[in-house]
Amino acid sequence: MENNANDPKAKTEEKPKIPPAVLVFGGILIGAICVWFGCRSFCYVDTDDAFIEGHIVAISPKVSAHVQKVLAKDNQRVKTGDLLVELDSQDFEVRAAMAKANLEAAKAEEEQSRRDVDRYKLLVEKEEISKQQFDKAELRLQTAAAQRAAAESVLKQADLDVSYTKIFAPVDGHITRKSVEQGAFVQVGQPLLAVVSDEMWVVANFKETQLKDMRPGQKVRIKVDMYGKEFEGHVDSIQRGTGAKFSMFPPENAAGNFVKVVQRIPVKIVFDETTDEKYPLRVGMSVVPEVKVR
Numbered sequence: 367m368e369n370n371a372n373d374p375k376a377k378t379e380e381k382p383k384i385p386p387a388v389l390v391f392g393g394i395l396i397g398a399i400c401v402w403f404g405c406r407s408f409c410y411v412d413t414d415d416a417f418i419e420g421h422i423v424a425i426s427p428k429v430s431a432h433v434q435k436v437l438a439k440d441n442q443r444v445k446t447g448d449l450l451v452e453l454d455s456q457d458f459e460v461r462a463a464m465a466k467a468n469l470e471a472a473k474a475e476e477e478q479s480r481r482d483v484d485r486y487k488l489l490v491e492k493e494e495i496s497k498q499q500f501d502k503a504e505l506r507l508q509t510a511a512a513q514r515a516a517a518e519s520v521l522k523q524a525d526l527d528v529s530y531t532k533i534f535a536p537v538d539g540h541i542t543r544k545s546v547e548q549g550a551f552v553q554v555g556q557p558l559l560a561v562v563s564d565e566m567w568v569v570a571n572f573k574e575t576q577l578k579d580m581r582p583g584q585k586v587r588i589k590v591d592m593y594g595k596e597f598e599g600h601v602d603s604i605q606r607g608t609g610a611k612f613s614m615f616p617p618e619n620a621a622g623n624f625v626k627v628v629q630r631i632p633v634k635i636v637f638d639e640t641t642d643e644k645y646p647l648r649v650g651m652s653v654v655p656e657v658k659v660r
Contacts (some may be wrong), residue, residue, distance in 0.1 A: 608631050
């Protein structure tokens with residue numbers, strides 16, 4: 367008879383025993399994690415439907431002319447008042463000179479008419495001329511004054527046209543969408559380039575169920591996906607309407623079948639700290655804001 371001790375099937379498998387200390391520690395760790403997540407979900411609300419926004423100022427000419435110089439470059443840093451584009455101003459300078467000459471002539475005519483009125487006034491008092499002649503002299507003075515005012519307006523507009531040939535940066539920021547080239551003929555209102563302002567903020571689209579305890583002024587931690595860095599900020603304002611309501615095709619819930627959908631409401635969040643040059647922010651970047659509601 368063979369010995370059953372040598373039979374593998376007869377061997378009993380011994381299960382490894384987990385030490386009680388490990389079980390206790392694991393239970394405490396799991397409980398702590400649950401408590402931490404519970405407290406966090408109770409005190410904070412967040413969303414990944416959030417992006418950085420900023421002012422994008424479109425630059426376009428106020429006069430039609432050929433482009434003489436283009437000093438702006440793609441993605442260049444500019445300050446308020448920096449010269450970006452210069453248009454050919456010769457035609458406008460000639461018009462300004464003609465307007466100035468017409469103004470001088472109008473002033474001379476007005477001065478002569480005023481002298482005539484003063485002289486006719488003395489003559490009409492002496493009854494050497496008729497009252498009708500004096501009235502005509504006054505009418506000529508009024509006409510000359512009106513012509514002088516019109517000439518001043520024409521000269522002012524001509525000077526403005528000359529000044530419009532130089533296009534300056536309206537705000538501090540960076541050049542984007544540059545489409546202007548030297549020598550090109552540009553029309554009034556034609557987009558030449560844009561300046562993205564340094565002033566930026568976050569637009570976070572929270573679910574309406576997340577806004578129960580959200581108020582302006584609450585602290586926000588803003589995590590930028592590109593850098594993995596957190597910035598400090600606060601809730602500035604909450605839009606008075608859902609994003610869908612202000613879309614191009616707002617929902618018409620009264621027509622057709624209705625399916626309830628949780629709406630999202632845009633919340634404006636501003637940065638409390640100046641942006642670090644090591645971590646430049648750009649319009650459209652994805653962020654994850656966490657608002658401390660309690």
